[in-house]
Amino acid sequence: MEDYTNPYKKTAAFWDQAFYQAPDFDPEKPLGFRELEKALQWLGEEKPRVLDFGCGHGRILLCSNKHGVSQGVGVDISKEAVEKGQHIAKKFGLDKNFEFIQGGIPELKKFKDDSFQGVIIFNVLDNLLPDHGKLLIEEIKRLLSPGGKFLLKLNPFLTPREISDNLPNSVPLEDNLFLEQSGLYFWNIPSEKLKNLMAPELTIEKENEINQGPNAPKNRLFFIQKIN
Template sequence: MLTYEKIIRYWNNVFKEDININSITKSTGNEDLDKALDWLCEDSNTILDFGCGNGLLLFKCFLRGTKNHIGIDISIEGIKVVKKIQEQLREGHFHFIVGGVEELKKISSDFANGVVLSNIIDNLIPSDAIKALKEIKRILKVNGKVLLKLNPFLTDNQINEWNIKVIEDNLLDDGLFLWNQTTKKWEKLLSHYFKIVNYKEIYYPEYDQYNRLFLVCNDNK
């Protein structure tokens, strides 16, 4: 049976260090991602970040004028970091939760204006990813918006060259889980739940790789 225990240990190690509140700025350092956050936050009061990590994107939403924020992550160390930042910030309304997809079920329907799903949906076990998308649709208000960012698609040659383990079908183990679907397959899946507003591949020079960015909206219930 697949579990997230190894994933939790990995992210707890990543998020061990505190963040200086003075280092938190409105910009992500990536122009395309900044524009996507601008779009998400426009006319949005309440933001949910599922897979929030150390909370940086939620705080960047706050700096764009959003009022209410919920962050969920499986890493207890990540949530410890965001709570320390929140204590120093002393502004805005934030609520942070340690947990996974099961926590989404506890959030009221029609709660959020916007949702951040940054490099999380394709790092879930596929059945959990489907559950998460269904819950996000329920949680979003009509015309609510989602910023959804995915890891790059890996070719068979890359999988073999980098000795990445194939768990089954297109679910990989590259140290984390990776639901390695083509962009067309993601478009088809997302279209079951949302209207796709925009798609763009955004480049990260520090990693020399592209991420796949979908901007989608909940155009109906």
């Protein structure tokens, strides 16, 4: 792969700053959104080993432990996020079963086919360049074992009107791809397109709308399974 980190320098700097300031959390405490807890219960039913790509400081990954997830690997481009994740895992005695790796899609190469029975990708696929997003989905198809479960959370699909209202200073780079003022990419993915990218190995079992409070946009949450 050509240099992966280069296009994400601003992304990494943005999240480094955010996670540097983030307080520790207690993985035992509820996330505060019942639908997310229920989704993690679904993921954790078979006590899986889980990959969380774009894990941040591991809030979702470490909280998934109480819902049955037995082991986890978090991958994130932000050094600060990964270090904080490692620190919190250690603080709560989870570091034997949960590890954090700084990097991105190239780091996934080190894992063998069918290495994970579960995957979490929350609010990162739509911040990738589309070619990388497609590559990530191909890697998930390889890494998830047959029957494995995959939770994918995304921003809502925005109409052109919503783009100009919500992202007024963003720069269009190509069809459905924008560069936000923050330096983050926004890949505006229609749900139908997602279905096509998943096929044929991954099937979308259910799509839910997640309400994350008054200051956050409603997200799409997809329950996906790899065919047996």
